Amino acid sequence: MDSDFLPRIGITIGDINGIGPEVILKALEKQKITKLCTPIIYGSGKHLSKYKAELGFDDWQFFTISNTKQANRKKFNLINCYEGPNFPLDLGQVNKEAGNLAFQALKRATDDLKNGYLEALVTAPISKDNTQGVEFDFPGHTEFLANAFEAEDVLMFLVSNDLRLGVVTGHIPLEQVKKQINKKSIAKKLELMKASLINDFGIQKPKIAVLGLNPHAGENGMLGTEEKEIIEPVINEFRAKGNLFFGPFPTDGFFATQEWKNYDAVLAMYHDQGLTPFKMLSFDSGVNFTAGLPGVRTSPDHGTAFGIAGKNEADPGSMLQAIFYAIDIYKSRTLNKELKSNAISPVEIKKIMKANSEKN
Incomplete structure (x- = not known):
């Protein structure tokens, strides 16, 4: 594995009126994530800008790109995914267009993961009933991704x-x-x-x-x-x-x-x-990690928490860990492939993986 390579981690915006954007902002702001990966947010730059203004994250900046090839490894990148009528940010409230945005971000990020444009995917929470539609007829992310990857x-x-x-x-x-x-x-x-x-x-x-x-x-x-x-x-x-x-x-x-x-x-x-x-x-x-997919997908283990959305009370710990796990699992899988291709014994694989884990 190239020691200088930084995996591209897609992060879907989730329901824009929930705490997803807040925990993303906080997780990326307080940690030197760009030294570990190249983060790419999938969502709506306009709505995210309004969200961070509501929370006073005025110094938090993102770099708008149209595809992952344009990602800047030193910045927080964002791909605009939303196509639909303009709708206002309404924190803590269920809005059908916010559900459409959440789905469109998930769909674009999933396609990029399948096509190898991302090394891993982290999904912010969605409102499952608010996201339902012709293309999303699933109980949650797990089932949607299993279907998208045609996983048995x-x-x-x-x-x-x-x-x-x-x-x-x-x-x-x-x-x-x-x-x-x-x-x-x-x-x-x-x-x-x-x-x-x-x-x-x-x-x-x-x-x-x-x-x-x-x-x-x-x-x-x-x-x-x-x-x-x-x-x-x-x-x-x-x-x-x-x-x-x-x-x-x-x-x-x-x-x-x-x-x-x-x-x-x-x-x-x-x-x-x-x-x-x-x-x-x-x-x-x-x-929450979806094991059994060809691609790596993680998410925080909490929901949209509409009740505290916009109050600057959400804890980013689970989102931060979801990003860390996405990076580590991608590295573990890559290392396993390399070691197996070189016919290294299981004992040596275990030693190398342990050393790599301690290093990270």
Whole structure:
């Protein structure tokens, strides 16, 4: 890898009336990001200018470009994506045109990522219902990106310095969760998690914990049979192949006793089962990473937070970490490809990746 190369990181503006632009401004302002990457914001220069004026970021400047080839590695670059009627900035309020802007920014950035014009993508939060339309008929970013990349399956992987946690089922109603919990779906998510831990995080022999579906992990079948009939057999099949996969664990006790600290990652069965403890432990530093995509995509683990938009109260920590993770995961994947092409042993790969991580 060229030591002088700075990866181009696309950052979508999200819903302009939420806190997305605020955390972007703060994350880029207070850190010397341009020494680590070339940031390219996808959005509307006019609306971003009004937003930063509202927050008093008068000295914060961006460089308008029409494509990534024009990006200035020493500046904050912006590509104007919005095509539609003029609309005012209305912080904290839902506006359909703001949803259209959020989608157009996401679409342009995704196309650039697919075409190799970006090394990674960081997405600011959108209002999912406000973004819905003919071209965006998805529960969220994860599903949109999976469709855009024609990925057979992806993993919603929440990561922080303390905890990595994925979910079998994502943005679906709770009543549908049980229908989608089966041996195939669990096995696929475990494969994605294992591959990501190896390729994206440099953990060559990952130790993974699997949570149960029912209270007390079914209580030996008294409170549900999914653990004995579905989850446990899948874990046993993986362990028979030498994988360090364990469970199923009761969710409450697993986190209450801090058992999660003994594992490289945790697989939860459904959205709130996993995201509730994750956000309690890592809300200001957690990152949502889409594992299984050919391209690297991360995002902060919070929403639009309309209630505090424009009040200069938003914490940029999660956005900043999303940018850092995007850079690190891109570098990890690139290094893996280079090392494998040179036929270096797994032990040597681990040593080099560890040294690279400590250097960054």
